[in-house]
Structures are given as structure tokens and as C-alpha cells.
Amino acid sequence: MESLKYHRLQQRLGYTFVDQKNLQLALTHRSHGATNNERLEFLGDSILNFVIGEALFKKFPEAKEGQLSRLRSQMVKGETLAHLAREFAFGECLVLGEGEMKSGGHRRDSILADTVEAIIGAIYLEAGLDSCRDRLHSWYAERLAALSLETTVKDAKTRLQEHLQSLQKPLPEYNIVDVNGEAHAQLFTVECKIATLSQSATAQASSRREAEKQAAAAVLARLGL
Incomplete structure (x- = not known):
């Protein structure tokens, strides 16, 4: 078999x-x-x-x-x-x-x-x-x-950064809020903060990089972009 x-x-x-x-x-x-x-x-x-x-x-x-x-x-x-x-x-x-x-x-x-x-x-x-x-x-x-x-669409992190730069605003801050799971199957929860929003956005993914992208996408959605 x-x-x-x-x-x-x-x-x-x-x-x-x-x-x-x-x-x-x-x-x-x-x-x-x-x-x-x-x-x-x-x-x-x-x-x-x-x-x-x-x-x-x-x-x-x-x-x-x-x-x-x-x-x-x-x-x-x-x-x-x-x-x-x-x-x-x-x-x-x-x-x-x-x-x-x-x-x-x-x-x-x-x-x-x-x-x-x-x-x-x-x-x-x-x-x-x-x-x-x-x-x-x-x-x-x-x-x-x-x-x-x-x-060749730019990813959410790049788009958010360029948007803030165009407004001469501080760049986004990304912070790991939590890491769950065993070493070979971890889930990262990442928070994205920007100065123009009072409330941050969080996202969870199997890699820090992907979680950052998803959190940035959530921020873009709140900004209507």
C-alpha cells in the first residue's frame, strides 16, 4: 500500500x-x-x-x-x-x-x-x-x-508604511502579543499600532511575518484603504 x-x-x-x-x-x-x-x-x-x-x-x-x-x-x-x-x-x-x-x-x-x-x-x-x-x-x-x-501588488505592510510616509506620520509598530503551540507548530499573535488610530489591530498566523502582514491589512481596512 x-x-x-x-x-x-x-x-x-x-x-x-x-x-x-x-x-x-x-x-x-x-x-x-x-x-x-x-x-x-x-x-x-x-x-x-x-x-x-x-x-x-x-x-x-x-x-x-x-x-x-x-x-x-x-x-x-x-x-x-x-x-x-x-x-x-x-x-x-x-x-x-x-x-x-x-x-x-x-x-x-x-x-x-x-x-x-x-x-x-x-x-x-x-x-x-x-x-x-x-x-x-x-x-x-x-x-x-x-x-x-x-x-505585482504590494503587501499590506508595505502599503501601510508608504501611506503613513506620504502623510509624514510615524511608521507602524509591530509587537508580538503571544506565542502559542509547540516549537514545530507555533502560532504568533502580533499587534500593529499606528499614531492615527487609537485602537491597535491584532492578527494570528503560523509565522511572525505573516501575522504582521495580516495585522497591517486589518489596519488598512480600518483606514478604508
């Missing part, structure tokens, strides 16, 4: 691992033990940023650095990677520790996103950069085709 599950996943990925242990390692979360996919995730993150950056550089020869950076950020962010993982049905193949299994870790965006990066790293180690590039171009084909320079 296990081999059939892996076989189907590789069909969806469009790549069959020569050594199935590489695939199993890429699917193994750190909650399962010391032998896990963290190193592969680190490698895959670097390759993903390079390959998508290269693709955007070629697709938009007239784009400025800031536009390319925002487009790449949109393509490689955790939410996009989690969507990819769900398209490939990674969840059913993940190797998780007992705690993560009970808490629904196979559905958690951060775990799914990290696993995509680990898979990329594993393909690179086994088959090289050209194979990684080929797979990523295939996985991202529809998303890349749908992009235009008009989609």
Missing part, C-alpha cells in the same frame, strides 16, 4: 525517484525524529527562488527589480506552496510524528509548503538543476502564464 501511494505521488509530480529513500526523507517532517527533511527544505528553498526568479527575469524583460521581487515572492510564498502540495495530494504521504498526526499536521500550510521545498531539494540532489528546472516550470506553468506586471 505504501509503495502504491508513493508511486501515485511520483506520477503526479512527473518525476520518479531512482532511490525511493530520497522521496521518503523529503516527506518526513521533523516531528517524526532526528532523520527528517529540514536540510532538503533548506536546499529546495534556494533552488526554488533561483529557478522562479530566472523564469520571471526571462518572462518580463522590461520589469524592474522591485516588480520581479514582488512577483517571485508571490510565487514562492508558503500559501502558494501549500496550494501546490494539495494539488499533488502530499498530505496522504507525509511522515509525521504522533503529535502532528493527531493535530492534523497533514493539512497545515507550513508543513505542506516545507515539504514541497524538500521534494525540490531531493530532486536536485538526485538529478541536478536541469531536472529541477523542468519540474518547476511544469508545476508553475499555469501560474506563470497568468502573471502580468499588474499583479
Whole structure:
């Protein structure tokens, strides 16, 4: 049953691992033990940023650095990677520790996103950069085709900062209000304060950065922006 599950996943990925242990390692979360996919995730993150950056550089020869950076950020962010993982049905193949299994870790965006990066790293180690590039171009084909320079929308933190700068007001203050959960599944509650609002806005997410963005978006909504 296990081999059939892996076989189907590789069909969806469009790549069959020569050594199935590489695939199993890429699917193994750190909650399962010391032998896990963290190193592969680190490698895959670097390759993903390079390959998508290269693709955007070629697709938009007239784009400025800031536009390319925002487009790449949109393509490689955790939410996009989690969507990819769900398209490939990674969840059913993940190797998780007992705690993560009970808490629904196979559905958690951060775990799914990290696993995509680990898979990329594993393909690179086994088959090289050209194979990684080929797979990523295939996985991202529809998303890349749908992009235009008009989609380089600035994130909420940037928009809020630029709005306050235009009014010559102090920049936003972001403070961590609370951190809950185990080390591998933390939730950050962040508060965003600005001088023009008497009441701050808070948001919760699986990373400090994402919580700050959501808190900034809540402030923008209160400002009617």
C-alpha cells in the first residue's frame, strides 16, 4: 500500500525517484525524529527562488527589480506552496510524528509548503538543476502564464508604511502579543499600532511575518484603504 501511494505521488509530480529513500526523507517532517527533511527544505528553498526568479527575469524583460521581487515572492510564498502540495495530494504521504498526526499536521500550510521545498531539494540532489528546472516550470506553468506586471501588488505592510510616509506620520509598530503551540507548530499573535488610530489591530498566523502582514491589512481596512 505504501509503495502504491508513493508511486501515485511520483506520477503526479512527473518525476520518479531512482532511490525511493530520497522521496521518503523529503516527506518526513521533523516531528517524526532526528532523520527528517529540514536540510532538503533548506536546499529546495534556494533552488526554488533561483529557478522562479530566472523564469520571471526571462518572462518580463522590461520589469524592474522591485516588480520581479514582488512577483517571485508571490510565487514562492508558503500559501502558494501549500496550494501546490494539495494539488499533488502530499498530505496522504507525509511522515509525521504522533503529535502532528493527531493535530492534523497533514493539512497545515507550513508543513505542506516545507515539504514541497524538500521534494525540490531531493530532486536536485538526485538529478541536478536541469531536472529541477523542468519540474518547476511544469508545476508553475499555469501560474506563470497568468502573471502580468499588474499583479505585482504590494503587501499590506508595505502599503501601510508608504501611506503613513506620504502623510509624514510615524511608521507602524509591530509587537508580538503571544506565542502559542509547540516549537514545530507555533502560532504568533502580533499587534500593529499606528499614531492615527487609537485602537491597535491584532492578527494570528503560523509565522511572525505573516501575522504582521495580516495585522497591517486589518489596519488598512480600518483606514478604508
